[in-house]
Amino acid sequence: MEPIAIKKDNEIIDLQTAKEKNIDIESAKKIYPENTPEALEVIRHSTAHLMAQAIKELYPDAKFFVGPVVKDGFYYDFRVKEKIGEEDLKKIEKKMQEIAKRKLDIQRYEIPKSKAIEKFKDDDLKQEVLKNIPSDTVSIYKQGDFEDLCRGPHVPNTKFLKHFKLLRVAGAYLGGDETKEMLTRIYGTAFADKKSLKDYLTMLEEAKKRDHRKLGTELELFMFSDEVGAGLPIWLPKGARLRSKLESLLFKAHRKRGYEPVRGPEILKSELWKKSGHYQNYKENMYFTEICDEKEDCVEYGIKPMNCVGHIMIYKSKKRSYRELPIKYFEYGVVHRHEKSGVLHGLFRVREFTQDDAHIFCMPSQIKDNVIEVLGFVDEIMKTFDFKYEMEISTKPKKAIGSDEIWEKATNALKEALDENGHKYEIDEGGGAFYGPKIDIKITDAIGRKWQCGTIQVDFNLPERFELGYINDKNEEERPVMIHRAILGSFERFIGIMIEHFAGEFPFFIAPTQIIIIPIAQNHIDYAKELNEKLVEMGIDTEIFDKNESLNKRIRTAEKQKVPMIVVIGDKEVEEKLVAIRDRRERIQYNISENEFFEKIKEKLSEVRF
Structure with a gap:
């Protein structure tokens, strides 16, 4: 098997660059055309250029x-006179396959940036790209008659590009700037072998069926309205029932673990956001307003994008002793973040959402134990919802507050907690929050997709900025550490992920409607109501389907709602106090006594492990 690139000093270098810069290929780690992250980066980057070449030949x-x-793929932004739609993708793909079979060598060369500006003087989009290149030299990749500015890496020849698929056409503002023109964007993917591509496309088809936006509408869970505003979800009764169950279960779990419920305001004076560093480091994601009063000048307020400042003020409201620590506050905090309209996506990316947020104020010596306890909490929640998960430590970003020493101390505290419990983890260099490093919790759903959910962050910086303190055992004042923690991340995102994970078929304990009771005839309605009353007393959400419709139609309607359990009541059930059950999740039907039925309901409610 021929290599397509090498890896040296943790950098992927294509063979063209290696030869040009006299890098010893034989002594370096070789990258072969396989489905490794390194190889796929090279293959997908090259397939993007292959697509661009095909577009250039067709248009x-x-x-x-x-x-x-x-x-999972690549895209290209471009401008054409013609309107390109989904129906044109096959034509472009066919041209790509034709070009790949030409076995064109992919060449790389460098020229001074000034010459590139002259070379592409008639191409305004290339001029935009050149504006964003800081170096005085630029690299260009050429295959056949097509060439483009690019850093690479690329495969050495188009013969390596065989297994690709164009996925969709979209619009994209030039450089992501909403004030500039809309370009055409085509997304695609590529793999090293036919089977991996086929498996990925099968997963995408399954994902379409599970799309939470589609199921959310069909199951009447939530809605969006242009009249209300983009990115602002409205929870319908069934969705609100599901959400309230989740909130209630988590409330009990927090109280059991010693967390105190608190609530901060949704707007705070901008002076506080300046003190915290959000104003300087996060301002573009925030909304601001002014409040004017006859007795004082207008004062700027920031609508909170996070809950930490409110919790800091609660901690600071009185003197604290080391005997009180750790202090744990939690809040279902409603936050607002300014997201561009182009990135809004159902419940996954919204402008208003609610975090299952908590902050732990502790002594430095208590960091490890508290992080370990949170990790145990995470594990119990993920197992309850049948999620596999992995973790990643995100380190200091370019835009950050605090010294390197503080960051190193906080990062090491997270590593120690994970190492002590034998957790495996990856490192995401530069991916931390501006005030501290974090553990990111990434879950894998039923069809193998990974989702970023909760975080655990160790923060020495905000306690320093807000001059937080506690009296130690020597009667001296010390600075506490603040652990920011959200396990679900947000209720909106987590529910969206759950909808897709379970394909709308929720576990009994969380389902918005848990049981639908269907009396066959009028004389069975009284027993249906009797069962319903007892279930409501147990806290079960039920509906009685007693419309003047055929039994089969009512059963089909109930099944479309994906409820965990359908109970059918007929003569035998009324006479013998029985319950005929259709269990959707277990895919079975059976008859049991009324007493057994209620015991079974209690069992299903006990599936919660946190």
Whole structure:
């Protein structure tokens, strides 16, 4: 098998660059055309250029902006006179296959940036790209008649590009700037072998069926309205029932673990956001307003994007002793973040959401034990919802507050907690919050997709900025550490993930409607109501389907709602106090006595492990 690139000093270098810069290929780690992250980056980057070349041959007037690798694939932004739709993707794919079979060598060369500006003087999109290149030299990749500005890496020849698929057409503002023109964007993916591509496309088809936006509408869980505003979800009765169950279960779990419920305001004076560093480091994601009073000047307020400042003020409201620590506050905090309209996506990316947020104020010596306890909490929740998960430590970003020494201390505290419990984890260099490193919790759903959910962050910086303190055992004042913690991340995102994970078929304890009772005839309604009353007393959400419709139609309607359990009541059930059950999750039907039925309901409610 021929290599397509090498890896040296943790950098992927294509063979063209290695030869040009006299890098010893034989002594370096070789990257072969396999489904490793390194190989896929090279293959997908090259397939993006292959797509651009095909577009250029089909639409000679096309001009190209950028074509990066993204999660699970690639895209290219470009401009053409014609309107390109989904129906054109097959035509472009066919041309890509034709070009790949030409076995074109992919060449790399460098020229001074000034010459590149002259070379592409008639191409305004290339000029936009060149503006964002800080170096005085630029690299260009060429295959056949097509060439483009690019850093690489690329495969050495188009013969390596065989297993690809174009996925969809979208619009994208030039450089992500909503004030600039809309370009055409085509997304695609590529793999090293046919089976992996087929498996991925099968997963995408399954994902379409599970799309939480589609199921959320069909199951009447939530809605969005242009009249209300983009990114602002409205919870319908069934969705609100599901959400309240989740909130209630988590409330009990927090109280059991010693957390105190608190609630901070949704707007705070901007002076506090300046003190915390949010104003300087997060301002573009925040909303601001002014409150004017006759007795004083207008004062700027920031609508909170996070809950930490409110919790800090609660901690600071009185003197604290080391005997009180750790102090644990939790809040279902409603936050607002300014997201561009182009990135809004159902419940996954919204402008208003509610975090299952908590902050632990503790002594430095208590960090490890508290992080370990949170990790145990995470494990119990993930097992309850049948999620596999992994963890990643995100370190200091470029935009950060606090010294390197503080960051190293906080990062090491997280590593120690994970190491002591034998947890495996990856490192995401530069992915931390601006005030501290964090553990990111990434869950894997039923069809193998990974989702970022909760975080655990160790923060020495905000306690320092707000001059928080506690009296130690020597009667001296010391600075506490603050642990920021959200396990679900947000109720909106977690519920969206749950909808897709369970394909709308929720576990009994969390389902918005847990039981639908269907009396066959009028004389069975009284017994249905009797059962319903007892279930309501147990806290079960039920509905009685007694419309003047055929039994089969009512059963089909109930099944479409994906309720965990359907109870059918007929003569035998009324006479013998029986319950005929259709269990959707277990895919079985059976008859049991009324007493056994209620015991079974109690068992199902006890499936919660946290």
